Amino acid sequence: MIPYKTRRRLALFVLVVGLPAYIVVAVSAVAWAEGRWGAMPWWGSVLVYVVLGFLWIAPMKPIFIGVGKPDPDAPQTNDK
Numbered sequence: 001m002i003p004y005k006t007r008r009r010l011a012l013f014v015l016v017v018g019l020p021a022y023i024v025v026a027v028s029a030v031a032w033a034e035g036r037w038g039a040m041p042w043w044g045s046v047l048v049y050v051v052l053g054f055l056w057i058a059p060m061k062p063i064f065i066g067v068g069k070p071d072p073d074a075p076q077t078n079d080k
Contacts (some may be wrong), residue, residue, distance in 0.1 A: 002063070009043045011067045047056055062073045 002010070030048055034040060040048070064074070 004073050007063055008067055011060075011063050014063060018060075019056065022056050042067075 011069075030045070030052075
């Protein structure tokens with residue numbers, strides 16, 4: 001299991017660096033495919049971009065689970 005602080009840093013890195021890089025690669029791949037095989041109908045393009053939009057989530061899900069919650073490894077305090 002990845003420690004909480006590492007997951008938070010990795011999630012931030014993925015969102016700030018990885019996701020924009022993935023978007024550039026995905027758009028470039030679709031443009032290359034359309035250049036090679038011809039343009040898709042508008043609904044085909046929408047479908048491809050929706051699938052690619054969700055595709056990056058699958059391998060990153062373990063990193064993002066629980067990141068928005070308080071650190072479970074932090075010492076508990078009884079401040080009210």
